[in-house]
Amino acid sequence: MTTATRPPTAAGGLPIAPKPVPRRFHQAAWDEPIILELSVPGARGVLPPATEPGIKALVGDPAAALPAGIGRERPPALPELSQVHVLRHYDRLSQETLGADLNIDVGQGTCTMKYSPKVNDQLIRSPKLADTHPAQDPATVQGTLEILWRLERMLAEISGMARVSLQPASGSAAIWANVAMIRAWHESRGEGFDGPGGGRNEVVTTIFSHPSNAAAAKVAGYRVITLYPDADGYPDLGALRAAVSERTAALLITNPEDTGIFNPRIEDFVRVVHEAGGLCAYDQANANGILGITRARDAGFDLCHFNIHKTFSTPHACGGPGAGAVGVAPDLVPFLPTPTIERADDGTFRLDDDHPRSIGKVRPWHGNTPNLVRAYAWIMALGAAGLREVAEIAVLNNNYLLAKVLEARGVSAPYATGRRRIEQVRYSWEALHRDTDVTTEDIAARVVDFGTHYWTSHHPYVVPEPMTLEPTESYSRADLDEYAAILAEVAREAYEDRDHLLSAPHRSTIHRIDHAPLDDPSTWAITWRAYRRKHAGG
């Protein structure tokens, strides 16, 4: 066949030209109005049941009989839409959202954007879970209780801890639960804030631990001491020694930190704090790369937490619901949130509220149950060998991506040069910025034109012009190659086609946003109602 060897023409024809790398993505752009602009007076989206005539005859209309000031005076100005128009509007908005299902989502480093198996979504939609009430008699929810009881034991085994509470709503809520237990523990020993000299009123954390460690501790009443890394990027043991004292309540630390560097002196850190009488809480937000490799309790930690939506695969849901779990060593078990789930000798499961030293509730009921069931199913799909393989492949992917990304111009991976990383890497575009004045935010805005994205870093930017990538176990070699190729292409543009980069995004839903009005009280508009009042004459 002669056509097979003929070069493709610009005008098309067969054979079709090879696809360019990176791909020519374009995101959906529906130019959708705000839903309140779509209102058609009189239209209805869903009809609630009407009151039966027999009921009306007996009790009348109690809502209409409410006293003045108590009953609604004017109807809420909600929009009126037919059902299909509500559906279409939100379907369009969903298309304008880049979920992990759609993209090579390695760019939200520290967020552990792994695949959330669809089968788990199916399982939790069962009315046997979705339509159960948390105060049902335990005899009628034995299935859920058994799943959560088993999940607790799995997480205890994975962390080495004695008991685990599944009640916290998220990672930060779990950090809070740990801080609340730390506070209660010291109070129980006469070293609370009303103790001599203010008692144990300081916590120590590191700058590469999640900001919620510092923030939750502050809410609990602690003074926060933040350690910066030493010259090699490792948490500074000397700085820790200088920071601890009889005022130290706890160390709150992530490991590997958000740089992806595992702290090889973690046992020394724990020992130094223990010797000063403090507790050690392990933020395991980055646990994905160490599943089955090393455990919080084996390093001496007294408390730890997991982000169920990260390590254990539950979907991130636009920012929650997630789920959190806190694990504790035997001495701290009495302080766990209530109730606990216990198995009786006859094999039945019950809720046990009899924990007088408990910190009480950290949220309503028992936890974000759908995500806990998803996590159980995920672990049961993998088993011990599977979890270890998850960790190993996540770490392989991370180090592979590290090598690939460093091929791009102007990027580096500060700290621990030449060392391997665990779960993620915080990169720096410092050189590129120095050469071209293009910032990491500019690059991030251009990357979206290729159908993916990345996150820079928490603040403050300790790593200059940061970019944090965490490829987890869910992405293939080809995915990682494609992602690295996108970064290389955008870096090339920074040097060779700067104006095109700086005017990005070009193929996203919208164009460059002017953020200035969002910081000025006279112009910010947090609702459509406020926008109309401030900017559209009411």
Add this chain to the structure above:
Amino acid sequence: MTERAGGPGGGGGGPDTRVHPYVPNAVPEVKAAMLAAVGATSIEDFYVDVPDSIRLKRPLDLPAPFRSEAELVRHVEGLLNRNTSTREALSFLGAGCYQHHVPAVCDEINGRGEFLTAYAGDPYEDHGRFQSLFEYESLMAELLERDVVNVPTYDGFQAAATAVRMAARVTGRRRALLPASMSRDKRSKVVDYVRPDVDVELVAIDPATGTLELASLEARLGPDVACVLVENPTFLGTIETGGPEIVRLAHAAGALAVVSVDPSMLGVLNPPAAWGADIDCGDIQALGIHQHWGGGHGGFIASDDDPRIVMEYPSRLFGIAPTSVPGEYGFGDVAYERTSFAVREEGKEWVGTAASLWGITAGVYLALMGPQGMRELGETVMARVRYAMTRLAGIPGVRIPFAATPHAKEFALDLSAAGAPPAAVAARLRDRGIFLGYDLRSEGPEFAGQFLVAVTEVHTRADIDRLAAELVDALGGPATRPAR
């Protein structure tokens, strides 16, 4: 827990060596090529920084997995099938988690893969997420008649706890007055969350009306009170008819008025803004979200557009902004420097993963319901609650404690004088497929024998009549009567 020898699949009863579907690069050739590409001889090279002394030298002791999807489904469904759902039983359980009808479109939207699996992208690639959460804020704002609503926090407990802290920061005061009728669990959360910066005191409830006792409130108010928090409806289901007066008294003392309100009743109840309250809070589970065994909660906080208050929100606040293209809407974070994301412990409390997808869902619900739907919902629920109160009050030995007070969607039912042990009555009803209500004895000894009975639009007149008939039976009828 022990590892099952071998496992299903893979053939021959040996270990299942097939590549796991969740781990693409577990393909041996791919793995080997990637190791070679980074100059590693084995995966162990990557873990050199993990000291040998803390290495786990054995496999985790976990149950044998179900590596095939079919077996996994069978296993998990087998466990879940031991539950009885509130679609099988006739449930009158509420107490903060409610069985309302969930419109199909709500489940459709929150099941969309894009929304379900997005997380924390920027306003370009996640424009739809930003717009739908801005719309959630905007729809709640119409319901509440407020200009400011947050991106959801975890739940109504957290919203109340944060609202108290916000009030303390705004006023610089450290006493907070809460109703004695607040649930034990919610109180536990709020008290532990706000100490050591805020001291919580409880204001008595009028034993005749089930609403706040105004004389007790006045006695506790003073120049050091940061806020008065009231609930509408109260935990006991009564509508807080003293609301406007409570707000007036709080303001007279220079305190803020915080109202925890059930948004699903705001088609018929005046929003706290109409009372002149300062901060609203509550839970959105009732707005199109299943009960999820307590896993369907999200919290809202709302206020007027007063920078003094806005700057105290810990939550993200999404605002609308222009883009470089005329007519195009952009979105972004309002006053980001407030947050712990920006300034760690110098921010307001903290912000993190909370309940955004439930916020989007609640927005869908309010858009479907519209003003008329919310009105009808409130009318139907209030009428059915009153009908249930009337029916049950007619049963000998049954007492409705605050019968003369308007109720929203639940009411206390006192069986302590009914003769039969109340817990046994509830158990008998359960055997007949009825969950009577939340057992209030956990709230304190004064509630022994009382149940909180929730009635919503899903409960028909026939359901309520069935409850009444079965309750008569359970109180005195023969215990041998067969279940229906």
